[in-house]
Amino acid sequence: MAYSTFNKVKNDALKEPMFFGQNVNVARYDQQRHAIFEKLIEKQLSFFWRPEEVDLSTDRKDFMAMADHERHIFLSNLKYQTLLDSVQGRSPNVAFLPVVSLPELETWLETWSFSETIHSRSYTHIIRNVVSDPGVVFDDIVDNPEIVKRAESVTRYYDLFIEMCSEYSLLGEGVHQVNGKEVTVSLSSLKRQLYLTIASVNVLEAVRFYVSFACSFAFAERAIMEGNAKVIKLIARDEALHLAGTQHMLNLMASGQDDPEMVAIAESCKDEVIEIFREAAEQEREWAKYLFKDGSMIGLNAEILSDYVDYITNVRLRGLGLEEMFEIRSNPLPWMNAWLVSDNVQVAPQEAEISSYLVGAIDSNMDDADFDDFDL
Amino acid sequence: MSATVTINKVQSFVYGEEFSLLDSMEEHQIPVTYNCRGGYCGRCKVQLTSGKVNWVQDSLVSLETDEILVCCCVPDGSISLTI
Numbered sequence: 001m002a003y004s005t006f007n008k009v010k011n012d013a014l015k016e017p018m019f020f021g022q023n024v025n026v027a028r029y030d031q032q033r034h035a036i037f038e039k040l041i042e043k044q045l046s047f048f049w050r051p052e053e054v055d056l057s058t059d060r061k062d063f064m065a066m067a068d069h070e071r072h073i074f075l076s077n078l079k080y081q082t083l084l085d086s087v088q089g090r091s092p093n094v095a096f097l098p099v100v101s102l103p104e105l106e107t108w109l110e111t112w113s114f115s116e117t118i119h120s121r122s123y124t125h126i127i128r129n130v131v132s133d134p135g136v137v138f139d140d141i142v143d144n145p146e147i148v149k150r151a152e153s154v155t156r157y158y159d160l161f162i163e164m165c166s167e168y169s170l171l172g173e174g175v176h177q178v179n180g181k182e183v184t185v186s187l188s189s190l191k192r193q194l195y196l197t198i199a200s201v202n203v204l205e206a207v208r209f210y211v212s213f214a215c216s217f218a219f220a221e222r223a224i225m226e227g228n229a230k231v232i233k234l235i236a237r238d239e240a241l242h243l244a245g246t247q248h249m250l251n252l253m254a255s256g257q258d259d260p261e262m263v264a265i266a267e268s269c270k271d272e273v274i275e276i277f278r279e280a281a282e283q284e285r286e287w288a289k290y291l292f293k294d295g296s297m298i299g300l301n302a303e304i305l306s307d308y309v310d311y312i313t314n315v316r317l318r319g320l321g322l323e324e325m326f327e328i329r330s331n332p333l334p335w336m337n338a339w340l341v342s343d344n345v346q347v348a349p350q351e352a353e354i355s356s357y358l359v360g361a362i363d364s365n366m367d368d369a370d371f372d373d374f375d376l
Numbered sequence: 377m378s379a380t381v382t383i384n385k386v387q388s389f390v391y392g393e394e395f396s397l398l399d400s401m402e403e404h405q406i407p408v409t410y411n412c413r414g415g416y417c418g419r420c421k422v423q424l425t426s427g428k429v430n431w432v433q434d435s436l437v438s439l440e441t442d443e444i445l446v447c448c449c450v451p452d453g454s455i456s457l458t459i
Contacts, residue, residue: 039434043416240417244436247418251438319418319438331409340411 002169003098013102017259018249019194020187021101028103034252037108040245044111047241049234051122056129056227057365063130063225069294074225075131076291077212079141081235082123083151084208086141088116088201088242091158095197098165099190112245115238122231129227146290150283154208157200157276161193192265195253199273199320202246203280205239206316207309211284214308215291217339218300229339237342247319254321274322281313281326300333307332379451384458396432397446408446408459415448422446427455 007023014033016022032038063071092113100106127134141147167178167185176183213236220229252258254266288305296302310326317324331337381400382388389404391397398420401408410420418437422444429449437445446457 036436039436040416043414043436237412240412241436244416244418244438247438315419337409337411340417342412342414342417 016101017262018102018105018252019096019099020191020259024101024103024106026103027107029107032104033102034104034248034258036248037102037104037245040241040248041104041108041111044108044115044238044241047115047234047238049118051118051125051231054122054125054227054230054234056126056231059126059225059227060129062219066224067295069292070219070297072294073215073291073297074219074228075127075137076146077215078123078127079137079144079147080150080287081209081212082120082138083141083147084154084204085116085119085123087151087154087158088204089113089120091155092201095158095162095165098169099194108245112242115242119235119238122235126228126231146287150208150287153279153283154200154204157193157197161190161197164190164193188261188265191259191262192269195250195262195265195269196272196276198246198249198253199269200276202243202250202316202320203276205243205246206319207277207280207313208284209236209239210312211287211291211305211309213339214305214333214336215297215300217336218297218333220339221299221335233339236340240340240342243316243319250320270322273320274317274325277313277317277322278325281309284309304332308336380454381451382454382456385456391451394450397429397444397449397451400450401446406459410447413447415445418445420446423458425456425458428452429455 004023007025009022009025011022011025013024013028014031016033018034029038063074066074090113092109096109097106100109124134127137131137164185167176167183168187168190171178171183171185173185173187176185213232216225216229216232219225250266253262256263285302285306288302288309291305292300292302307328308331310328311331314324314326314328379391380388381391381397383401383406387406389400389406391400392403394400394403396413398408398410398413408420408422411417412419414436415433416436421437421439423442424444425442428451429444430452431449433448435445435448439445444457
């Protein structure tokens with residue numbers, strides 16, 4: 001089924017499934033089959049922020065004063081997050097837009113992906129501030145075996161789904177010969193891969209990001225790298241919303257409220273979804289060891305961070321109605337919650353530091369040279 | 377009309393017109409997990425075992441029919457919760 005950028009067939013989007021129905025034609029939002037995606041779009045738009053709104057000048061001094069092993073923790077996390085958001089800034093669009101059938105979901109995918117590009121821009125903002133040559137940090141993302149290993153499992157499901165969609169779009173269902181290789185294309189295996197891909201994205205946003213978040217907030221608990229923590233707090237707020245989005249897609253499919261065929265597919269994917277969670281938790285624990293290989297930081301070490309991985313994995317499994325897989329019941333990092341509380345609670349400005357305080361503020365980087373033209 | 381909120385069958389308090397059930401629970405020192413207070417993180421999800429609630433803000437997370445987000449609703453009469 002070839003993709004059309006404007007499907008000429010008059011269709012009723014209220015009767016279409018989320019994916020693999022007719023291509024979307026009119027981008028209309030006056031009616032929705034799944035109103036939740038419209039609400040997510042509204043919320044995401046209300047969250048809009050720019051990295052430059054957050055002042056990082058003190059972070060530079062903090063970074064200079066850090067021990068080498070703490071710099072390693074800080075920069076490695078940024079590298080990993082850069083990898084994750086590089087993937088997320090493009091993949092929902094590339095993978096899901098060609099097969100989406102609801103206008104509200106199509107726009108949610110675009111809104112979601114766009115917000116991930118803001119996150120990527122914010123990493124450049126942070127890295128440019130703390131190191132003189134950002135290239136050294138960015139280049140290491142594709143050279144560092146610890147990160148490359150993660151990139152493979154983060155992108156595996158997306159890449160296979162995109163390949164299968166290309167074959168479906170070009171050849172249609174059936175058995176085909178492609179470059180001397182036999183390729184079987186079936187809609188049901190595509191739908192199965194779709195479900196697994198969304199589950200792996202859910203794990204990416206629900207588990208993988210949180211190890212880095214914990215480290216960023218642990219620095220800020222010691223009153224260092226606070227500008228970075230403010231940026232990460234904004235990113236964490238967006239990620240919670242994206243996570244709600246993928247959970248909705250998975251639950252709508254599994255419950256039969258969308259495409260009836262997806263109910264059996266979701267059921268048959270259960271074990272593999274649990275395996276995706278298990279693999280991610282395992283990799284994140286390994287990542288924690290790599291972060292702290294040269295030494296721990298005050299308030300956080302590989303063991304506590306691994307416990308947090310187990311705890312957050314359990315929480316996310318419950319969110320999808322799956323059984324918990326780890327023993328841990330209570331949050332080993334209770335102070336994380338204070339950082340994950342959104343700013344949409346109204347507080348008096350003197351009672352809290354507002355993340356967006358610097359909107360439209362003047363440049364706060366000043367040195368003696370700025371006073372050169374002053375005459376008294 | 378006052379609304380009594382019963383928690384896990386053992387604890388109860390009277391809802392005092394706070395913005396949300398979460399605010400009311402905090403007012404009465406009931407330990408409850410939350411993150412966003414905006415209806416999208418799902419951390420304050422609890423089971424509504426009896427009674428009805430009115431929603432004061434949209435919930436953006438998947439909920440079963442007997443689940444509520446305490447940051448998003450207020451009691452409509454007396455209710456029981458399992459947390």
